[in-house]
Structures are given as C-alpha cells and as structure tokens.
Amino acid sequence: MDTSHPSTEHGHPGYGTFIAVWICLVVFTLVLVGLSHLGQGAAVWGLLTLTPLKAALVFYFFMHLRYEGPLLKGVVFVALGTLLIFFALMFSDVAFR
C-alpha cells in the first residue's frame, strides 16, 4: 500500500465522524420535509440553503474532498462557481418576471 497517498497521510475520519455527518444529513432532510408543510416560499428557501449544505457535507467527508490537494479542490470550486453564476443569471429572469 502506498503510504504517501494524501488520504492516508492525513488519516481517514473515524466512524464517529461519518455517523455524525449522516445524522446531520437526516436532520436536514427532516427539516426540509417540515418546511414543505409551511408553504412554497419556505420550501424553496429551505431547499436553496440546506440542499447545498447537504451536498457540501457529502463532498467534504464521504467523497474525501477534505483530504485532496489544492488542484482537485480548485476544480470542484470552479464547477461550483460556474453553477452559482448560472443560478444568479437565471434568477435575473425568474425574480423579475
């Protein structure tokens, strides 16, 4: 086994971390379900804020982005930045219709 691999060098998180992240994801999902009962506005804003947070947790811990080098992190942030710009420009339509 290659001990110089970054994920090994920095060490994987223990089961405790994974379980804590999983609990967070479940709680966020329950919150989203709850918000959907409060009306469309609350549901949309809940989705817009909590879903990216959930995705970030999955990227960061389950997909091991936390243990990657700056190049791979940079590529992910370029994609995220692009997505944000797409969202912003689409809202220039939706918000002013």
Next chain:
Amino acid sequence: MNSSTTSAGMGFLADEGPRRGLMAWLTSTDHKRIGILYLWSMLAFFMVGVGVGVLMRLVQLDTFHHLVTARTYNALFTVHGVIMIFLFVVPGLPAVFGNFFLPILIGAKDVAFPRLNLASWYFYIAGAILALLSLFTGGGAPDTGWTFYAPFSLQTGTNVTLAVFAAFVLGFSSMLTGINFITTIHRLRAPGMSWFRMPLFCWSLYSTSWIQILATPVLAITLILVMLERLFGIGIFDPTKGGDPLLYQHLFWIYSHPAVYIMILPAMGAISEIMPTFSRKPIFGYTAIAFSSMSIAGVGSLVWAHHMFTSGMSEFANMVFSLLTMIVAIPSAIKVFNWVSTLYKGSIDVQPPLFYALTFIFLFCIGGLTGVMQGALSINVHVHDTYFIVGHFHYVMFGGTGFAFFAALLYWFPKMFGRMYSKKLIIAAWFPLFVGFNMLYFGMLVLGMQGMPRRYYEHLPMFHAGHQVVTVGSWLLALGLVIYLVALIWAARKGPRAEGNPWGGVTLEWTLPSPPITENFEEIPVIDHGPYEFRKGGQHG
C-alpha cells in the same frame, strides 16, 4: 512500433498491431487511428445531413406538396439539426484533428487515457445508432426541432424519448473526450513545452474541453428530466402540472450556447495554425489569441438566454443577456484582427488550406456580425424565428466551423494519410461551394428580413422567388461538397505520396514523417522555443 512498417513509409497506417483489417481499426487505442475513425464516421453522417438539407429545400419548391407531408417536413428539420449538431459539428474538429494532432503537437506519444478515448468513439457510435433508431421506432421520427422545446416535446407522440437519450449518450462521448484532452495537456507535454510554447490549436482544444466538461452535464440532466417527464409525468417543465417551460429553455441553452463555442473554438485554433504557416511568419498576438480562446469559453457560457428574448423572459434578464452578448464579440474580433495581421507583410503562399481558411474568415465575419445584430434586443424581436436566424447560424456553423474543418483537413491531410490531393480539383470544388453557400444562406438572411418564418412547411407567394434562389444555392453547395470529398477520398487511396513537410510548417507534426509512426516520436522531443518561429526552423529542430 514496427520498424519494418516505418521503412515501408506508411507509418501507423501500416502498423495494424495484433489484429488485422477492420478489427485493427475497431480495437485500436492509437489516437491517430481513433481520429480517422471519427473522420470517416462523421463525414458519413455529414453527407446524410446534407442530403436531408437538400430535400428540405426541394420541399419549399414543391408548392403542390407531392414530396412529403407537413409532419415529415417537421421530422426532416429535426433530423437535419440533430445529425449536424450532435454528430458532426460538436465533435467535429476536436474528435478528428484534436485526437490526431493534440498529442503530436505537445510532443506526447498518445492521449492520457487511450482506452477511454476509444470508449468515447463507441459512445459516439452508440448515440448515432440510437438517433437513427428513433426515426423508425416508437411513434416515428421526432418532430420537435433539434432543441426539443417543452412543452411540445412532452406532448408529441413521436419518439422524442429515444432521440433525447441518443443526445444524452453523445454528450458522454463529448465529456470523456474533454476530460482526456485536459489531462493530456496538463500531464503529457514534452520537456520545455511550456503553456506559452504550445501551438494555438492546443489552447483552443483546452478551452473547448473545459466547456465540454462544465456545460455538457447540464444538458445531460435536462434530457434525463425530459425523459422522466414523458415517462412518469413528473411536472418539471409541463405548465399544466405546475412546471416551467422556460426553465427547460434556460437549461437547454446553458449547454447549447456554449456548445456553439465547442464548435467554433477548435475551428479558430486550426485557422491559427494555418495562417502563420502560409504567411511564413509568427502569428500576430499569440498571447492575445490564447487568452481570447479562454475568455470566449468563459464569457460565452454566460450569454445563453439571448436565444430566449421573445420567450416571455423578464425584461431585466433580456437587458443583462443582451449586454453580455455584446461583450463576447470582443475576443472573437481579437482573433480575426490577429489572423489578418499575421498576413500583413508575410510571404504569402496561397495553397488550398489558406484559400479555405481565408474563406472561413470572410464567412465567419458575416456570421459574427449578424450575431451581434441579434444581440441587440430591438433587432432580435423582429427577426427572431425567421430565416434570418437560420442564415446567421449557418454562416457561423457551416461557413465558420464547416469551412475551417475543410481547411484543417486540407492542411493536415498529407500528414494523416501520407498522400497529397489534387490541388486543382480542390480549388475547383471551392467555386460551387462558395457561390452555392452564399446563394443559400445570404438568401436566407434576405428572406428572414422580409419576414419568412423558419420551420414553416409552406410559404406565401411573396417569398417564392427567394426560395428558388436559395434552393439553387443548395444544389451548387452540394455539388461542391461532392467534388471536395471525392477528391480527398481518391487521394487517400491513390494520391501521390506526400513529403514529411509539404507546407513548410514549423510545429511538431511537421518534424515527423507522413504519416507518423505508431507512437509518434522515436524520442520525446525537447522544446526550446515557441511554435511559430520560422527563422529557427521546426519547434524540434
């Protein structure tokens, strides 16, 4: 590499590896063979698309409607668009010339992932087969136009589901090629081949690849949503279920407008190779051209909604996208200025590749300027969905990418096949191509300004004379294409042997024999100067 095949002088073409005949081609991971696989399959689809296009023009002359029904006409323009966009223009230059020349131009023996490269071609063929199957299965050929706009694409009984799945598979081919090229450029450049010593074709492929991997997934997800909506009625785009059809248009154009730059950027890269070679001087403004490719890729990804000015989008968004559209014209103009400046005080040698490259610049300028016109809201609302739009995008896609493809093929043909074509025949093909092209598409610009709507089966008598001129143009254009292709196919089989460097080029491919050996270089070259320094000779002198 088999040295006996090299001594036979046919390089990789003679080196079949462990398998023979067709299997040697279908299982090869050599980037050059894969490039040629793409070339022949793409040209076959292109000619089918041309045939459908000529038939569409004939329908407009057939005022008694004997040829096809209105529904078949709808299917024809859909098939024409799907074939030309997804099977020819999008993969076009990157898949053929990118595959063949990118590793050579940066001094590598192959792309970073050769097997993935072959898989990309199989995805491409699988997508093509699915697209063809969609014509004859289910409810018949899709009649939505290549854009598959909702809500019609959700309601029509034709086989839209299979057609969008075909486009989905083709998207995978495109993404895998993009990933392969980016990795190749980052990891496999020869010693001394710094970023600013790379030929400009590599820069154009690099910027294109980023668009491919950032924008294509948006299309993939959108098409999956269309399939889910058709199969399960989930109500994302269908207004009767609370969906938003404009959301479909946003998502579709988030990919499909950058796709225009996937199509044109490698074409511009190829022209940037041709201009210095036939001017015998370094390209004017290397850095400006390299950065303009990247900025076209960046800004070009932010202008998609100029396709939607009359869709009911908010006025604020109309203004934002109109402004952004004006900005993207700047890097394109930088390129045109630099190509023309490269010719200035050059020792110009008008060979067929330069002849076609100059034609590209002329036609692309008309396409680009009519595009800027439409970026202005006040003009767009009048010409939207008319023949003016059809004329404009054919000037960009065919006059631009198509003619650049022809120029690139003429430039690199001797290197790819080790044989030379008849220059007289190629110049003879140019006349019907050029005259026919302008009769066809300039005629469409005029018809559009007069008010002829696009995608209409019938037309008012006032447009008939215009349609006659345009249709005759399509015949001339088809004649030119046939002469061009016959000349090249004959040359690939029987043409006289080509020299290693017939044009006096100085980038790395011209230091190799024609055609190159299987792994390109006996030894990886060491690069110590830029790509277009004619006084120093070849980049690997």
